[in-house]
Amino acid sequence: MSDKNDLAEDRTDWAEDRTILANERTFAGWLRTGMAAVAVAIGLRAVFGEFEPTWVAKAVASVFIIAALYVYWAAQASAAKTQKRLSDHHAHAQPNSRMKILAILLAFASAGVGAILWML
Template sequence: MNKSNELAENRTDWAEDRTILANERTFAGWMRTGMASLAVAIGLKAVFGDFDPTWAAKSVATIFVVAAVYIFWAAHDAATKTLDRLNDHHANAQPNARMKTLAVIFSFASVAVGGILWML
């Protein structure tokens, strides 16, 4: 292989590695957005503590809990689809199973928070 072909191949490999790293940063951003949605749900309870009727405030909080769960799974789906199309060269991509585990844990915790909000 000549020198220019090797340089072009290296640039392509580096671009894929940068894309993998950007994908992981995007996944983390989506997870933070989901956590922010969950924080809004918890904040609604604090702000509207004795709101009457209580079901109204709890329903709005539940919308944010559902949004958080959706965001976690949308992040997982988008990240794994991107990783499936790329090959890592020098960057070590996070395994899809780790992203799925995070989505499951965050989703379970969000549903638990929603349940607690309804019990209070």
């Protein structure tokens, strides 16, 4: 009977490891979504060029920048919440601090892109 319990515990541990890795993939997917929103903001500048009035195109681009900032924040918060509930066994989970730093760096870079778009 002990062997069956050990195997069941192993399967549970592996399932938890898979969930941790899925959480990291989801986090990365959300970061890609945020960067895509920034790319759309940059693309609007390229597509609309000297659109008049310029503030309209800049405002629309800013909406995409703000969306990217929200996506970064939500991705980090969700990933951290999920990670707190899980324990890694054989998979080595990324620390929450690393995910937070990455989200913060992308947020600052995206805000910088937004500032540059307003200066153009």
